[in-house]
Amino acid sequence: MLAEIGLFAMVLALLAAMAQSVFGIAGPWLGRDSWTAAVRPAVTVQFWTTTLSLAVLIAAFVQNDFSVKYVAANSNSALPVGYRVAAVWGAHEGSLLLWAWILVAWTLAVALLSKSLPSSFAARVLGVLGLVSLGFLAFTLFTSNPFMRLEPAAPDGRDLNPLLQDPALAAHPPMLYAGYVGLAVAFAFACAAMIEGRLDQAWARWTRPWTTIAWAFLTVGIALGSWWAYYELGWGGYWFWDPVENASFMPWLVATALIHSLAVTEKRGLFKSWTLLLAILGFSLSLLGTFLVRSGVLVSVHSFAADPARGMFILAFLVIIIGGALTLYAWRAPLLRSEAGFEFTARESFLLFNNILLIVAAGAVFAGTMAPLISDALGLGTLSVGRQYFDPVFLLPTLPLLALAAVGIHSSWKKGRVSDRRAAILISLAVGVLITLVLVLGVWEGAKILTPLGFGVGLWLFFSALVDPIDRWRRGLSWSRGVIGMAIAHAALGLFVVSVTAVESYTRERDLALAVGESGTVGEFEYRLLSLETAEGPNYDALRGEIQVFEHGEPIGILYPEKRNYWVQRQMMTEAGIDMQWSRDIFAALGEDLGAGRWSVRAQVRPLINYVWFAALLMAIGGVVAATDRRYRRREETGE
Amino acid sequence: MTPRQRRITLVVGILAGVSLAGVLALNAFRENVMFFFDPSQVAAGDAPIEKRFRLGGMVRPGTVDREAGSLDMSFVVTDFKHDVRVVYTGVVPDLFRENQGVVAHGRLGSNGVFVADEILAKHDENYMPPEVAKAIKEKHGGVMPVNPDIRAAPQTGT
Numbered sequence: 001m002l003a004e005i006g007l008f009a010m011v012l013a014l015l016a017a018m019a020q021s022v023f024g025i026a027g028p029w030l031g032r033d034s035w036t037a038a039v040r041p042a043v044t045v046q047f048w049t050t051t052l053s054l055a056v057l058i059a060a061f062v063q064n065d066f067s068v069k070y071v072a073a074n075s076n077s078a079l080p081v082g083y084r085v086a087a088v089w090g091a092h093e094g095s096l097l098l099w100a101w102i103l104v105a106w107t108l109a110v111a112l113l114s115k116s117l118p119s120s121f122a123a124r125v126l127g128v129l130g131l132v133s134l135g136f137l138a139f140t141l142f143t144s145n146p147f148m149r150l151e152p153a154a155p156d157g158r159d160l161n162p163l164l165q166d167p168a169l170a171a172h173p174p175m176l177y178a179g180y181v182g183l184a185v186a187f188a189f190a191c192a193a194m195i196e197g198r199l200d201q202a203w204a205r206w207t208r209p210w211t212t213i214a215w216a217f218l219t220v221g222i223a224l225g226s227w228w229a230y231y232e233l234g235w236g237g238y239w240f241w242d243p244v245e246n247a248s249f250m251p252w253l254v255a256t257a258l259i260h261s262l263a264v265t266e267k268r269g270l271f272k273s274w275t276l277l278l279a280i281l282g283f284s285l286s287l288l289g290t291f292l293v294r295s296g297v298l299v300s301v302h303s304f305a306a307d308p309a310r311g312m313f314i315l316a317f318l319v320i321i322i323g324g325a326l327t328l329y330a331w332r333a334p335l336l337r338s339e340a341g342f343e344f345t346a347r348e349s350f351l352l353f354n355n356i357l358l359i360v361a362a363g364a365v366f367a368g369t370m371a372p373l374i375s376d377a378l379g380l381g382t383l384s385v386g387r388q389y390f391d392p393v394f395l396l397p398t399l400p401l402l403a404l405a406a407v408g409i410h411s412s413w414k415k416g417r418v419s420d421r422r423a424a425i426l427i428s429l430a431v432g433v434l435i436t437l438v439l440v441l442g443v444w445e446g447a448k449i450l451t452p453l454g455f456g457v458g459l460w461l462f463f464s465a466l467v468d469p470i471d472r473w474r475r476g477l478s479w480s481r482g483v484i485g486m487a488i489a490h491a492a493l494g495l496f497v498v499s500v501t502a503v504e505s506y507t508r509e510r511d512l513a514l515a516v517g518e519s520g521t522v523g524e525f526e527y528r529l530l531s532l533e534t535a536e537g538p539n540y541d542a543l544r545g546e547i548q549v550f551e552h553g554e555p556i557g558i559l560y561p562e563k564r565n566y567w568v569q570r571q572m573m574t575e576a577g578i579d580m581q582w583s584r585d586i587f588a589a590l591g592e593d594l595g596a597g598r599w600s601v602r603a604q605v606r607p608l609i610n611y612v613w614f615a616a617l618l619m620a621i622g623g624v625v626a627a628t629d630r631r632y633r634r635r636e637e638t639g640e
Numbered sequence: 641m642t643p644r645q646r647r648i649t650l651v652v653g654i655l656a657g658v659s660l661a662g663v664l665a666l667n668a669f670r671e672n673v674m675f676f677f678d679p680s681q682v683a684a685g686d687a688p689i690e691k692r693f694r695l696g697g698m699v700r701p702g703t704v705d706r707e708a709g710s711l712d713m714s715f716v717v718t719d720f721k722h723d724v725r726v727v728y729t730g731v732v733p734d735l736f737r738e739n740q741g742v743v744a745h746g747r748l749g750s751n752g753v754f755v756a757d758e759i760l761a762k763h764d765e766n767y768m769p770p771e772v773a774k775a776i777k778e779k780h781g782g783v784m785p786v787n788p789d790i791r792a793a794p795q796t797g798t
Contacts (some may be wrong), residue, residue: 017682291682349650371669381675384694389671393665513711572734591731596709598730614740 003068006056007147009049010097013104016046016139017133020107024127025195036123040407043111043126046133047104054101057146058088067153070094070146076159076568078216078539086170087160092310093146095173099290100136102174103181107133110185110210117206120613124192125185132184135317143310156216159568162540168228176221180286181215183255187283190276191325194332204266204275209627211262211279215255222248223616230609231576238503238612241390246369247289253362254282257355259623264351266412271348273333274355281330284322285362292369293319346415357401364393395450402457402497404466409490422469432459444506454501462494485626492618499611509604515597519550519638522603524551527588530558540566540573545579547588547601559582559588561601563629585609643748663730674745683722687748694743695724695754717754724748735761769776 027035028411057070061084066072074094075087088094107129114122140146163169189207193199195336225245230238239245242252264271291314368385375383406428410421436455469487503589512520519528530546542564549557559577566573579586584607592601677687677692687693695717703716703725714727726744736742736759746756 005759028676188711356658360658360661364661367665368669371673383673383675385669385673389668393668396661396664510713513709516708574734592734594706594709594711596710602731 002056003060003065003147003149005455006053006060007145008556009053009056010137010141012132013046013049013053013492014102014137017050017104017130017137018521019451020046020130021127021134022128022130024123024125025102027127028123028639029195031303033119036119036213039110039123039126039546041131042130043104043107044368046130050097050101050104050137052569053537054088054097057094057097059083059086059145061085064157066155066157067150068146069148069150072154074157074160076157076539078568079157079165080538083160083165083170086164089173090164092159093140093144095177096136096140096144097146098174099177099181100133102177103129103133103184106178106181106185110188121192121196124195125188128191129184130190132188132286134319135321137422139310139313139317143313147586157568158567162564162569162571162573163232164415166228166232168224169232172221172224172228174221175217175224179214179216179218179221179255180248180251180289181213182210182217183251183279183283183286185213186255186258186279187216187325187575190279191328193336194276194328196245196333197335198273199265199276199336201266204262207279207631208259208262208266209629209632211255212259212627214624215252215259216379216620216627217375218255219616219620219623221622222252224612225503226616232577233574238609241368241385241387243291243369243372245287246365247285247292250362250365251282251285251289253358253365254278254285257362258282258357260351260354260358263465264302268348270334271352271355273329273552276329276333276336278355280322280325284318284325287314287318287321291315302479320338322547325607345411346383346413347413348412350404353404354401354408354498357397357404360397361401364397369392399453399457402461405493409465409469409486415485421467421471424471425464428463428467429460432456435459448505451501451505454497454505458501460494461497462491465490465494480631481625481629482631485622485624485629487622488625489619489622494620495617495618499608499615503606503612507604507606511591512601512603513594514547514601515599518598520601520603522605524552525556525586525604525605526553527601527603529599529601535562537564539568540564542575543590545588545590545599545601547579547586549586550606551581557586559586561588561590563590580610582608676743678719679717679722680719682724682748683752689750690747692745692747693798694745695726695743695748695756696743697724699736699738699740700741704738708726717744724752724754726754728759732759732761737761785786 014430020039023035023042024039027033027037027039051553058067060068060071061075062081064071064075064084066075070091070093074090075084079087089098107126110129111122111126114125117125186207189210199613225248226238229240235559261271261275261278265275285333285399291311314503350544368389371385372383375381410425412420432449433456436452436459439455440452465487469479469483472483475560508523508525510520514527514529515518516529516532517528521527526549528548528550530548532543532545535542535544542562544560544562547559547561548555549559557579559579561577562575564573564575565571574589576587576589578588584605587602587604589602591602594600674692674694675687676696679695679697680712680737681687682695689693697717697719700716700718700723704713705711705715710760710798711731711791712727714725716723718724718726726746728746740761744754744756745758746754748754
């Protein structure tokens with residue numbers, strides 16, 4: 001009975017979304033104020049019905065209701081309660097419902113915080129969001145109903161995929177979706193501006209915090225996924241240029257460009273149509289990512305069972321949304337001309353190059369991600385594109401981008417006056433180079449050409465980002481949140497580059513064959529297998545190794561890698577043993593029984609790897625700090 | 641320079657930069673893209689010698705050969721028409737086993753032995769890489785010779 005309530009609530013939510021989009025778009029168009037006024041109530045109804053629907057699904061999981069097909073397929077009575085909740089978004093149907101809920105939660109936030117906007121504009125924004133919502137709810141309802149019954153009910157469930165039974169992965173999809181869907185808000189703002197035919201600096205100031213928050217969620221979501229892949233897949237890498245990783249990374253790159261372009265639009269009223277285009281592009285890539293992941297066209301950990309009907313539906317939705325928005329753009333963008341000039345070394349130029357380089361990087365990733373699909377579809381052979389392609393083509397635009405950022409954050413609007421800060425820029429460069437020399441020649445030895453380059457540019461950016469807050473402090477000026485947030489985010493990017501460089505340059509890794517009591521060497525490290533014992537968890541049994549690691553003969557840590565066998569799915573899982581130290585991770589994963597009492601062991605020592613994710617988190621924090629700057633909040637209080 | 645000249649310089653500069661990036665990307669793409677071949681294509685000589693590619697098929701039962709206690713191993717990848725022997729040193733994935741789909745990255749030696757540097761077998765025991773499923777299907781007119789459960793897609797979640 002409960003499941004039917006959930007389904008019914010979803011139908012109501014669909015109707016509310018329909019009302020929301022009709023009232024929101026037609027109301028201001030036909031000048032019917034009563035319609036316009038009805039948009040916010042429609043949002044409220046949609047929010048509560050979608051919430052009810054999601055709550056019902058969560059309840060079905062928690063109560064082990066195996067008469068619901070989706071629950072039976074993705075949960076089990078032996079599964080801990082926390083993972084039963086996470087199992088809601090452990091597969092396709094529930095993920096979509098979660099997506100729809102996050103969208104309506106964003107919509108509600110917009111509805112509540114947009115009271116100071118002109119009512120027709122707010123209604124249009126909410127109307128466009130309603131259209132997106134409508135598409136997703138219809139998709140869920142007609143192709144992927146999570147409340148489908150199973151007759152007769154299963155005695156027990158098939159369990160959540162053991163790979164997904166993990167805290168970081170429980171949080172990864174909601175974060176990522178919050179980012180994807182947050183870009184829908186920027187998209188809706190862009191569409192509303194185009195419908196209205198008016199785009200001013202107030203518009204940009206309005207759109208900025210929303211976009212930055214969405215970007216922050218996306219950053220955290222991607223970082224969580226990468227962290228999970230590192231310790232859970234047992235391969236020990238943090239980024240594989242997997243198509244699904246790329247699918248989330250492309251919107252991130254575009255969203256990053258959008259944040260910067262919005263800054264220009266807000267401060268100087270420039271780049272208007274470019275900003276609109278980026279807003280459309282960002283959300284389109286989010287949808288494309290969904291299409292790639294959900295339709296089963298991609299070969300990846302993330303792909304669900306292929307279903308052409310679902311693929312076609314998303315594709316159609318994609319065409320309608322993107323096609324519609326681009327048509328609107330072609331028709332309306334010429335109305336929104338920018339009328340101002342700027343000098344070559346002004347901040348506007350730096351941000352222009354920032355945008356170009358980010359879009360080139362996104363384009364390169366896009367080409368590498370789509371090429372296998374296109375080649376396959378055209379019958380040109382089955383090919384795959386790996387890091388041999390992605391690494392160089394991604395670094396090509398991003399290395400100059402970093403150097404540009406180190407200089408550009410000191411430029412001023414309109415007039416090229418970098419010279420004011422020339423000393424600061426040069427000092428931060430000198431400090432960066434000095435530390436690079438210490439790192440490359442002293443701490444770690446042996447380097448590839450990219451190593452000093454990565455360290456140098458990363459450290460330069462790091463120190464350069466700190467100059468402005470320090471300068472303001474010395475001159476007794478106040479720190480606005482915008483200043484702090486920008487400094488944190490850019491310093492974090494520098495830190496990110498430094499840690500990635502360290503990981504890529506100085507990782508020691510080797511596969512070893514070890515029997516109990518034997519040891520093997522990995523560079524200057526020695527791995528000794530002390531014991532192999534069986535252990536038991538709530539829904540699995542495991543073989544647990546105890547490995548002591550030595551550096552130059554000194555013991556530096558003990559690792560407990562596991563090989564788990566999950567009972568329900570009869571799946572073998574590698575649980576890596578990781579000793580997290582402040583400057584590095586010592587890593588071991590158990591492979592298989594090689595015979596003669598030996599086991600294969602994947603041994604890795606990765607310097608600074610945790611700073612990769614920490615830096616991503618810092619970037620997101622910087623974004624949140626900047627997005628809560630007083631100038632965005634004051635406007636709401638005074639209704640400017 | 642007048643503002644107009646400056647703008648033209650800017651546009652030309654950007655265009656030049658973007659086209660340079662495009663050319664380099666295309667070059668990187670041409671050199672680093674990996675093609676997929678099945679054992680029949682290898683037998684027919686379609687696959688390149690001493691150039692990295694992906695070899696896919698099923699692990700033929702009874703061919704996984706390992707000297708006890710060593711990381712060196714070899715096995716035969718088959719599409720039930722032709723076989724290719726693969727040698728590999730290192731840890732194989734959890735789901736690598738006989739009669740399962742596998743994709744190996746590596747180079748084909750002139751002696752016809754494929755030297756793999758990476759072995760992929762994805763996260764579902766019924767999973768077979770779509771390209772492997774397709775290759776085998778084409779050889780058998782749509783009838784799977786073994787393991788009727790095999791589907792052409794993995795079944796894991798996000």
